[in-house]
Amino acid sequence: MSESVIPSQEAAPRLSSLFHRDYLFGTLMLGGGIMLHAVETYITATLMPSIVRDIGGLELFAWATTIYVAASVLGSTFVAVRPESVTLNRCYVFGAVLFGIGSLVCTIAPTMEIVLAGRAIQGLGAGFLVALGYAFIRYVYPEPLWSTASTLYAAVWGIATFLGPTIGGIFAAGSAWREAFALLVPLSVIMAFVAPRLLPSGDGERVTTKTPFVQIVLLVTAVLLLSFASSVAAPALRGVLAGAAVLGVIAAITIERHAQARLLPVGTIxxxxxxxxxxxxxxxxxxxxxxxxxxxxxxxxxxxxxxxxxxxxxxxxxxxxxxxxxxxxxxxxxxxxxxxxxxxxxxxxxxxxxxxxxxxxxxxxxxxxxxxxxxxxxxxxxxxxxxxxxxxxxxxxxxxxxxxxxxxxxxxxxxxxxxxxxxxxxxxxxxxxxxxxxxxxxxxxxxxxxxxxxxxxxxxxxxxxxxxxxxxxxxxxx
Structure with a gap:
């Protein structure tokens, strides 16, 4: 990496530094992965009314978001506990491929249940891509640019907030929701193909542990229980589900504190x-x-x-x-x-x-x-x-x-x-x-x-x- 573009301690790092030739492709790939996830989030939110009008499943409307978020937790966790032989750029390939497969499933889905299956696969891939956006920062940029890179990736969400509803609105107006999902498939394929060529391997130091399966299951279950609680009509059942979700979080924290297979870095709990x-x-x-x-x-x-x-x-x-x-x-x-x-x-x-x-x-x-x-x-x-x-x-x-x-x-x-x-x-x-x-x-x-x-x-x-x-x-x- 060229030292000439690294800001001095007295100079504020400029956003343009991220687009210097030494960092350009890394910036485009990492920002692109987060952008793909962010824009798709808003596109789907805009398309959901058209989807339920076409194939039904109004009672499952909220689950298109819930199952996506729950799956993204699993994807982001795998980045941290992946096998030692799996480098970060390989994870990027996996994430892009999963995102593309999930988009394809949504494209051809005949029922809302199949759409939800596609959303789960999409969410898994999105968890990879977003986690990698942060995990790759220290490999692609020198330390003075870390905060600037984090700023750029945060800004991607702001841009996506305007792009997503606009793109989704265009496809929704013509009831072309399948085409909106299909558009994401070739983009995912391209990103999977070029990732090993444009990103460093990212196989630096880390502690390899077993997968914190129990903590993940408890946290995802807590999310699902709260989602159920937000949709049920009976106040008593709502309270029971919310209480069970709280107990799930407490159990996950308790296990994390003493587990060898950890979800968070050592000493965090x-x-x-x-x-x-x-x-x-x-x-x-x-x-x-x-x-x-x-x-x-x-x-x-x-x-x-x-x-x-x-x-x-x-x-x-x-x-x-x-x-x-x-x-x-x-x-x-x-x-x-x-x-x-x-x-x-x-x-x-x-x-x-x-x-x-x-x-x-x-x-x-x-x-x-x-x-x-x-x-x-x-x-x-x-x-x-x-x-x-x-x-x-x-x-x-x-x-x-x-x-x-x-x-x-x-x-x-x-x-x-x-x-x-x-x-x-x-x-x-x-x-x-x-x-x-x-x-x-x-x-x-x-x-x-x-x-x-x-x-x-x-x-x-x-x-x-x-x-x-x-x-x-x-x-x-x-």
Whole structure:
């Protein structure tokens, strides 16, 4: 790698450095893998109404997301516990092939059950690709560019938020949902073919362990139980399922603490572990941000906004994440820790503020409340975006020797679990506080108030975790 493009400690790393000839192909491959996953996520969300109209399966609608997320946890975990002979670029090939096979299954699916099978295979491949986006950073770039690379990959999600619904809308308008999945097949094949030629092998130091099968099963089961809990009508059953999910998480943590086959790096399951605090901050911020899943619904029902406009308004959350990531990318040391803390505070306050702006009946579409709701939605994303890349950099620097692959893959696991638990908790809250019973406008207002009040709490907990976070001493002034 050329040293001429490595920024000095006094100079802020520039995004353009990632596209220098020494790093260009790695940047395109890693960013492309995350982009493929991110865009497809939004395409599928847009296509699902067309799919159920065509082949039925409305009762399985939510499972298209749940099973995808659960499978991605398995894929990201394999990256960390893969056999010693399997290099990272081989994992990339496996991930791209699996993603392509899953897309092909969805393309030809005659029933919703087959679509879900395809989504499971897609999710498995996506878990590989996203985990590798982070795991490869230390092989493709010098350390001063780690935070900048993390910023770029975070920004991919912001771009995908606009591309996904647009592409999905084009195919949905013509009921061409099969063609949308088919388009992903050749892209996956190309990426699988060129990965060994454009990416380093990535077979550096790591500790080889057995697969943490029990912990994985418990966590995936907890996700599925919470998803069931968010969809059942009986409050008692909802409570039982949610309680069982909590017990599953506790059991997974207890086993992880003493297991030889570990899901997380050694020492992570410890109250005093800085790495554990970083992972918890990530998880809490993501749980809060997933309250956005109901923003389009409340905009349409309470504020009279059209579906298309509501979709693009909620996309401002991802835009805020992207904007903040770029604005704070050059910070390091104590300043990086400050923006993590400030970002958590901002996300907490913005989420809580939606209780007063979004959670109200506004049949006349009063621009004041719409504008304020839009601003706070943007600020929710801005808050998490301020610190995300620096949290990723913390993980790579705090990872124990030989366990950097496992630490990097765990970032994707936290993302998947945060998204799954956040969406499921949001469903439980709104369904338990009036959205279904009594329903209507009054039920939606009450549910929205409870949702944003309660889901501001995980981000508030992240504030406490971020206080006193150890700062990196390499690169950049404090």
């Amino acid at each position: 410890s109250v005093g572990s800085p790495l554990a605090r970083v992972y918890l901050i990530m998880l809490m911020l993501l749980v809060t941000i997933c309250s956005d899943v109901y923003i389009p619904y409340f905009l349409q029902v309470l504020h009279g906004v059209t579906p298309l406009v509501s979709g693009y308004l909620v996309a401002l959350l991802a835009l805020g994440w992207t904007a903040a990531a770029f604005l704070t990318a050059s910070l390091s040391g104590r300043r990086a820790n400050r923006v993590i803390l400030i970002g958590a505070v901002l996300e907490t306050l913005a989420t809580a503020a939606l209780v007063f702006t979004l959670a109200r009946h506004n049949p006349g579409s009063d621009l004041l409340f719409l504008a304020l709701s839009t601003v706070f939605t943007f600020l929710m994303g801005f808050g998490i975006g301020m610190g995300w890349a620096h949290l990723v950099t913390h993980v790579m620097r705090l990872a124990p020797a030989g366990e950097t692959d496992k630490a990097s893959a765990a970032i994707t696991t936290m993302q998947a679990l945060g998204a799954a638990f956040g969406a499921a908790l949001a469903g439980i809250i709104v369904n338990s506080t009036g959205l279904l019973q009594p329903g209507g406008i009054d039920g939606a207002v009450t549910a929205a108030r409870w949702l944003y009040a309660l889901l501001a709490l995980p981000a508030a907990f992240a504030i406490l975790l971020a206080i006193g976070l150890p700062h990196a001493r390499s690169g950049g002034a404090d």
